[in-house]
Amino acid sequence: MSVRVSEQTEAITVFLADEIDLEHSPEARKALLVAFDKKKPVIADLQAVTYIDSSGVASLVEAYQKAQQVKQSFALARVSESAMKVLALARLDKVFTIR
Amino acid sequence: MTERGEDKVLRRERYLELLADLQDEIASAQDITHAAPGILRRLAEALQAESASLFLLEGEFSDPRARLVCRACVGPSDITGLAVPAGSGIVGRTVATNTAQLIADVTRDPDFIPPQATTGYVIRSLMCAPLSLRGQRFGAVEVMNRLGPDPKFDAHDLELLEALATTAALALSVAQLTERLLADAKVRRELELASQVQRALLPPPQPDAAPVHGFNIPARLVSGDFYDILPLRGGRTAFALADVSGKGMNAALIMVKAATLFRSLGRQISDPGKLLAAIGRELDETLAMGMFVTMVVGVHDPARHEVRFANAGHQPPLLHEGGARFTAYPAEDPPLGIVRHGKARYHETRIDLSNRSLYVFTDGCTEGLLPDGSRLGVEGLRKVLQQHAGESARERLAALALTLQQSDQALHDDVTMIVIEDRLAGAPQRQPERRRPGRSVLVQQTLPAQIGQLKTVRRLVEAAAQQAGAASEWGRDLALAVDEAVQNIIRHGYGGDGKGEIQLRMKRLGDRIAVELVDFAPAVKEDRVKGRRLEDLRPGGLGVHFMHALTDKVQFLKPPSGAGNRLVLSKLLPKRRDPARK
Numbered sequence: 119m120s121v122r123v124s125e126q127t128e129a130i131t132v133f134l135a136d137e138i139d140l141e142h143s144p145e146a147r148k149a150l151l152v153a154f155d156k157k158k159p160v161i162a163d164l165q166a167v168t169y170i171d172s173s174g175v176a177s178l179v180e181a182y183q184k185a186q187q188v189k190q191s192f193a194l195a196r197v198s199e200s201a202m203k204v205l206a207l208a209r210l211d212k213v214f215t216i217r
Numbered sequence: 218m219t220e221r222g223e224d225k226v227l228r229r230e231r232y233l234e235l236l237a238d239l240q241d242e243i244a245s246a247q248d249i250t251h252a253a254p255g256i257l258r259r260l261a262e263a264l265q266a267e268s269a270s271l272f273l274l275e276g277e278f279s280d281p282r283a284r285l286v287c288r289a290c291v292g293p294s295d296i297t298g299l300a301v302p303a304g305s306g307i308v309g310r311t312v313a314t315n316t317a318q319l320i321a322d323v324t325r326d327p328d329f330i331p332p333q334a335t336t337g338y339v340i341r342s343l344m345c346a347p348l349s350l351r352g353q354r355f356g357a358v359e360v361m362n363r364l365g366p367d368p369k370f371d372a373h374d375l376e377l378l379e380a381l382a383t384t385a386a387l388a389l390s391v392a393q394l395t396e397r398l399l400a401d402a403k404v405r406r407e408l409e410l411a412s413q414v415q416r417a418l419l420p421p422p423q424p425d426a427a428p429v430h431g432f433n434i435p436a437r438l439v440s441g442d443f444y445d446i447l448p449l450r451g452g453r454t455a456f457a458l459a460d461v462s463g464k465g466m467n468a469a470l471i472m473v474k475a476a477t478l479f480r481s482l483g484r485q486i487s488d489p490g491k492l493l494a495a496i497g498r499e500l501d502e503t504l505a506m507g508m509f510v511t512m513v514v515g516v517h518d519p520a521r522h523e524v525r526f527a528n529a530g531h532q533p534p535l536l537h538e539g540g541a542r543f544t545a546y547p548a549e550d551p552p553l554g555i556v557r558h559g560k561a562r563y564h565e566t567r568i569d570l571s572n573r574s575l576y577v578f579t580d581g582c583t584e585g586l587l588p589d590g591s592r593l594g595v596e597g598l599r600k601v602l603q604q605h606a607g608e609s610a611r612e613r614l615a616a617l618a619l620t621l622q623q624s625d626q627a628l629h630d631d632v633t634m635i636v637i638e639d640r641l642a643g644a645p646q647r648q649p650e651r652r653r654p655g656r657s658v659l660v661q662q663t664l665p666a667q668i669g670q671l672k673t674v675r676r677l678v679e680a681a682a683q684q685a686g687a688a689s690e691w692g693r694d695l696a697l698a699v700d701e702a703v704q705n706i707i708r709h710g711y712g713g714d715g716k717g718e719i720q721l722r723m724k725r726l727g728d729r730i731a732v733e734l735v736d737f738a739p740a741v742k743e744d745r746v747k748g749r750r751l752e753d754l755r756p757g758g759l760g761v762h763f764m765h766a767l768t769d770k771v772q773f774l775k776p777p778s779g780a781g782n783r784l785v786l787s788k789l790l791p792k793r794r795d796p797a798r799k
Contacts, residue, residue, distance in 0.1 A: 139675075140704050141668040169675070169693075171700055172759035204697070207766055208759050 121149045129159040131195070135166035138174030147177035154184055161217070165196035170204050178205075182214060193217050225373070232377040235263050240384045249388050253289035260360065260381060261291055264344075264374050267362035268292020272308050273348075273389075274356045275300075285309060285356060292361070294338040306330045307345055311357045317346040317382075319375045344370045346382035348389060355389045358382050405438075411469060412438040418476045420446040422611070428517045429456045430610040431635035432618055434581075441468030442579050442633035443476045447483045452519050455483045455492075458635050459512035460531065460579040462552075467508065474503055475510055489515050489527040490565040497529060497553040497560070504554035511552045513577045515637070522571045522639045527563040529553050534577040535599070536568060537606070540663050543599050570639040574610070576602065577637070581630035585621035593621065604670075607662065607677030610636050659684055659730070660723040666711045666736065674703050674721065678732065681723045685730055687790055695788050698767040699732050701760035702784055710738030710782065720780075729769070731787040738781040741773075 119142035122133040130153040134146050153160045162178060164170075178194070185192035193215040197205065205211045239256055246252035250273070257269040270290035276283035283303035287296045304313050310328050311318050320343045323329045332338045340361050348355040360378060363370050412435070423430050423446060431444040441461035449455050457479040461468040478496045486492040493514050500510055513534060515526025528534065530552030533545035549564040568575065578598075585593045593601075601620055605613040614634060621632055659681035664670045675696040682692030703719060711717040720735040764771050768788040776783040 137672065139668075139671050139700065140707075141671060169697075171671075171697060171704070172763055173704070175759055200693070204763075207763060 119145065121145055123149055123153060125156065125158075129161050130156050131161045131163050133163045133166070137169040138167060138177070139169065139171045140173045143171070143173040143177045146174060147180060150177060150181035151184055154181075154188055154190055157190065159191040159193070160185065161193050161195050163195045164198055164201045167198045167201040170201045172208075175204060175208050175210065178214065179210070191215070228373060232263065232373065235259065236377060236380050236384075239381055243384050243388045246388065249385065249392060250288045254291055256381075257289055257291045257358075260358075260378070264360055264370065264377065265364050266344075266360040266370075267364055268294065269358070269360045270296060271358050271385075272301075272312075272356045274303060274312065274354055276303070278303055278312065278354050285312065288356075294332065296332070301330070307343060308357050308359055311345040311347050311359075312349075312354055315347050315349050315354070317344070317375055317379045319344050319370055319372070321369045342369055344375050344378050346375070346378045348382050348386040350383075350386040350390045353390065355386050358385065408438040408466075411466065415439055415443075415469060415473065418443065418445075418473065420444070425609055425611060427454070428519060428639060429454050429635060429637050430614055431456075431458070431633070432614050433631065433633040434618060434622070436581070436631050439466060439469035440631045440633075441472050442581065442631040443472045444577075444633055444635050445476060445479050445483075446635070447480065449484070449487060449516065453487070454517045454637075455479075455487070455514070456517065456577075456635055456637060457483070457512065457514040458531070458577045458579070458633060459510050460581075460631075460633070462509050462511075471500070471503060471508060471510060475500060475512065479514065483514070487516055488562075488565075489525050490563040491561075493527040493529055493550075493553075493563040494560050497563075500553050509552040509554035511548075515577075517570065517637050517639070519639065522569060523567060524570045524575055524637050524639075525565055525567045526575075526577075527565050529563060530555070532578070532580055532583075534575055535595075535602075537574045537576065537599075537602055539572065539606070539661075541599075541603060543602075545595075570637065572639070574602075574606075574636050574638040576634060578634035579631060581632035582617070582621065582634055584630055585632055587620070604673055605676075607660065607673055607680055609680070610638060612676075657725045658722065659725055660721060662721050664719050664721060665715070666707045666717040666719050666738075667715045668704070668707055670719075671700050671703060675700055677721065678723065682730065685725050685790060687730075691788075691791055694767045695730065695732070695786075698764045698786055698788070699734070701763045702732075702734055702771075702786060704760055706734060706736045706738060706782070706784075710736050710741065712738075726787070729787045729789045731785055734782075734784045734786075735776060735780045736782050737779070740776075740781055 119138050120135045124131045124133065132149050132153050138146055150160065150162060160181065162181065182192055195217040197216055202211065239259060242252060242256060243249065253271045257271060261269040268291060271288050272285040273288045274283060275286055284300045285303050285308055287299040290296050301309060303309060307318055307320065307326060307328050320326050323340050323343050332340065342363050343359065343361050345357050345359045347357050358378065419433055429446045431446065433440060433442055433444060441463060444458040445456065447455040459475050461471045475496065478499050482492055482495050486495055493512065496512065511529060511531035513526055513528045513531045515524055517524045528548040529550050530548050533547040536544045536546065538544065546566055550560065583593055583595050583598055587593055601617050602613065605616045608616065614636060617634065660677050662677060664673065678696040678699050679692040682695055683689065706719055707713060717737055722733045724731045764786060768786045770787045772785045774783045774785055
């Protein structure tokens with residue numbers, strides 16, 4: 119898996135890529151949570167995600183909860199087909215703001 | 218002709234103009250010695266000198282054999298080609314001390330060597346300036362015998378000469394550098410050509426179902442390693458892997474010969490022991506002092522599910538028998554080229570290859586560096602091979618190649634490996650009549666309970682599903698369910714400390730695939746793996762939901778004695794159309 123964070127003027131985008139499994143989700147979780155420190159809207163770009171398991175989904179859920187707690191916006195963008203399938207399976211596709 | 222009485226300012230201007238002119242000429246000259254006579258003539262004219270000459274240094278100045286050779290001259294006596302030992306004479310002193318010399322009366326100079334009497338040429342006054350740039354000596358330029366009423370050169374004359382000498386030195390330095398670059402480029406072009414020839418000798422990537430696969434990563438442009446794969450009659454495949462001692466061009470040339478010998482003799486001699494002996498005899502003729510070749514040649518026979526190979530001093534091939542079981546087969550004969558006309562036949566090893574993999578590799582594999590700077594070693598190699606055991610041979614080799622190229626440091630040795638395998642599972646073309654859609658074990662593997670293994674588990678499940686004829690999406694769903702189950706065992710069963718083992722077994726049971734996971738952790742209560750309502754939006758707990766949602770049945774069954782838990786996930790195969798008409 120790879121994580122890349124890019125800061126624009128209007129938002130912070132966390133690009134997650136490849137396989138987000140239990141081995142790698144802690145890294146994704148950390149990148150997402152730290153992104154909120156900039157006090158800007160956070161976007162998780164999932165275009166290059168080829169696999170995501172429950173721990174990866176849990177990281178996204180944590181980010182979602184953090185956003186509510188600190189009253190910042192959090193959205194998923196360009197969700198790959200395989201990631202979308204798992205989100206739908208967890209019935210989280212209606213919970214997240216997906217662009 | 219200008220008289221010496223001319224105004225000093227005017228003379229200076231004249232010199233500067235000439236200098237600018239000559240500098241241009243030197244800078245644009247293709248070859249300084251070619252342009253030198255014209256330049257020397259104008260210089261002599263301006264200085265009102267009788268003669269001028271250019272001496273260039275041949276050899277390193279510190280070398281006693283170094284000489285100063287006259288490359289160009291103008292004047293009544295032609296001394297072109299005249300050579301003096303680098304340290305002798307006034308010109309030698311100029312070069313040695315790297316200081317311009319202004320000598321009013323040469324007869325008083327102890328270093329003066331008069332020209333041979335036969336030339337009849339008499340030198341009276343002289344100026345000599347060194348050609349040097351940043352400590353590098355190229356030679357000197359000399360001007361002799363001022364004509365006209367005042368027979369002495371003065372400081373202004375010397376200044377002009379020195380300035381000109383500096384320009385000439387710069388031009389010589391550039392020329393020398395260019396020459397070196399051109400030579401390097403030529404060598405590089407030749408090496409690239411040799412590299413292309415060598416790459417062309419390697420076999421193309423083999424189809425997935427082929428029994429032998431290999432790869433070679435050269436550490437330099439040319440490689441001393443090679444491998445080859447040669448299809449024989451009756452579905453058999455001959456293979457070879459060799460490592461020529463030493464590196465660079467010599468090793469590469471021997472490698473080309475060994476490769477050619479294998480190609481030509483490999484089709485005629487199917488007995489590996491005899492084939493290796495025959496190649497050895499031919500190579501004996503070629504091998505230079507101290508060079509040798511370690512080589513493994515063999516034949517895979519799919520009808521017998523066996524491999525036969527002979528090993529001349531090469532590092533032990535490794536047989537992977539599944540799990541952590543590896544057997545090494547050390548060479549019983551010396552490398553080729555060590556004992557002249559050694560043997561008529563090399564020792565042969567015969568192995569039953571059913572469901573096993575034989576790895577033959579060069580020491581570049583085990584000596585390869587990992588990102589932390591340590592060497593991979595045989596242990597590390599085994600680990601990588603074990604970790605990727607569930608993947609196809611090509612994927613496995615790719616994973617190894619990647620491991621060896623992760624380090625920031627360049628490879629210090631060529632890396633070459635081949636794998637020969639006869640996988641019951643991986644070779645569906647074998648005994649197709651016995652493949653019935655009944656019960657068959659697709660995967661059976663024991664894995665350490667570590668999160669790094671999850672990827673392997675997924676690949677194993679996906680591969681087995683594919684083998685059972687399911688679509689890849691079906692396989693990915695099952696892989697996610699199994700991944701979640703394995704995660705639970707690692708995290709909750711074993712407590713996530715990386716200790717313990719998990720036995721993974723996948724079976725085809727008629728219309729479904731059953732994945733059985735046996736662990737040795739304390740028994741879990743089933744209700745803990747029931748999952749929870751999805752509305753309960755907390756991280757975690759999703760995994761169990763995925764297991765249920767993506768399979769048709771999740772069962773805790775009675776574990777075998779000694780084990781802790783036995784979880785079976787089963788999933789119905791999609792209704793299939795006739796796979797033969799796919």
